[in-house]
Amino acid sequence: MKSKNLSENILRSVKSKGFKYIDLPSVIEANHIVQRSGENFRKFIFSFEIIGSKDEKNDDKEIISTSLKSLQNIKYTSGTLTIGNVEIFNLLISKLDIPKRWKLRLSRHFWRERYFNDLLKRLETNSDVDPTIVEIDKKRYFKMLNEDLSKVIAGRSINEILKRFDNKIRDPRGASKGKNVSKIIKEFLKIKCPINKAANELNKFFKKNKINLLVDQKYFPTSENKISKLNVVFSTSFGRQLEYYTGMVFKIDIKSKSKNINIINGGRYDKLISDLGSKNQVAAVGAALNLNY
Numbered sequence: 001m002k003s004k005n006l007s008e009n010i011l012r013s014v015k016s017k018g019f020k021y022i023d024l025p026s027v028i029e030a031n032h033i034v035q036r037s038g039e040n041f042r043k044f045i046f047s048f049e050i051i052g053s054k055d056e057k058n059d060d061k062e063i064i065s066t067s068l069k070s071l072q073n074i075k076y077t078s079g080t081l082t083i084g085n086v087e088i089f090n091l092l093i094s095k096l097d098i099p100k101r102w103k104l105r106l107s108r109h110f111w112r113e114r115y116f117n118d119l120l121k122r123l124e125t126n127s128d129v130d131p132t133i134v135e136i137d138k139k140r141y142f143k144m145l146n147e148d149l150s151k152v153i154a155g156r157s158i159n160e161i162l163k164r165f166d167n168k169i170r171d172p173r174g175a176s177k178g179k180n181v182s183k184i185i186k187e188f189l190k191i192k193c194p195i196n197k198a199a200n201e202l203n204k205f206f207k208k209n210k211i212n213l214l215v216d217q218k219y220f221p222t223s224e225n226k227i228s229k230l231n232v233v234f235s236t237s238f239g240r241q242l243e244y245y246t247g248m249v250f251k252i253d254i255k256s257k258s259k260n261i262n263i264i265n266g267g268r269y270d271k272l273i274s275d276l277g278s279k280n281q282v283a284a285v286g287a288a289l290n291l292n293y
Helices: 002-016 030-037 039-043 056-073 086-095 100-108 113-125 131-144 158-170 177-188 195-208
Strands: 044-051 078-085 192-194 230-235 248-256 259-268 284-290
Touching: 044 056, 056 078, 056 248, 056 259, 056 284, 078 086, 086 100, 086 177, 100 113, 113 177, 131 158, 192 195, 195 230
Parallel strands: 078 230
Antiparallel strands: 044 284, 078 248, 192 230, 248 259, 259 284
């Protein structure tokens, strides 16, 4: 009964912000989302979204504003609103002096933290640019040119393998660059500060590392360090838990009855709907509230 009443109160709050109620199954099958976002999604039983988002920054603000309003129905003593942005990470990667295949690899696996860290170690040790290994790769490449290109080895055709070898040979990574790139990425992921200092901290980092990027404080959905009972912080490493985020991400953690609770998670996912089968890419931003606390 408590959960039902809370859900009804939150629904009224969300509707007051202009959102319309739609059963999730009429939009997409829930099991698709569970597969993409993991078992944690099962505890998210109340969500709100802007599908077909046309004003990215204002819609991002609207989702956070709606999340904050929904908290009015929940008793808590304090908390933290953490904001990140996956887009900034991808922009950083695009500016680094490494081969294109490595840029794609790092962006693609940002959400897989353990594997991502393994990639950084590979950059640091430069094992894949050892002269001996490079020469071995070249010999394999020329040998495979004379084989049946349709033959499949370890799940890939020889033609696909040759394309990867070709990219590696044509666009090699200098041995000295890997360590520096790894150092830059690690330093970037340590940035955490009050939200009103986010642009300044990022721009200091970009200037120090001679990266041609500049962020305006207006880029973020808020510049208030305190909203109601919540401290607001920016973290470059936040947003890695789900694969499909493409821009702004946020979470709200609260303290209630001496318990720390992750109550709301959300963000922008402009590619998710097309990944799930839509012929068109539909911009979207949303959030999910955990009622099982």
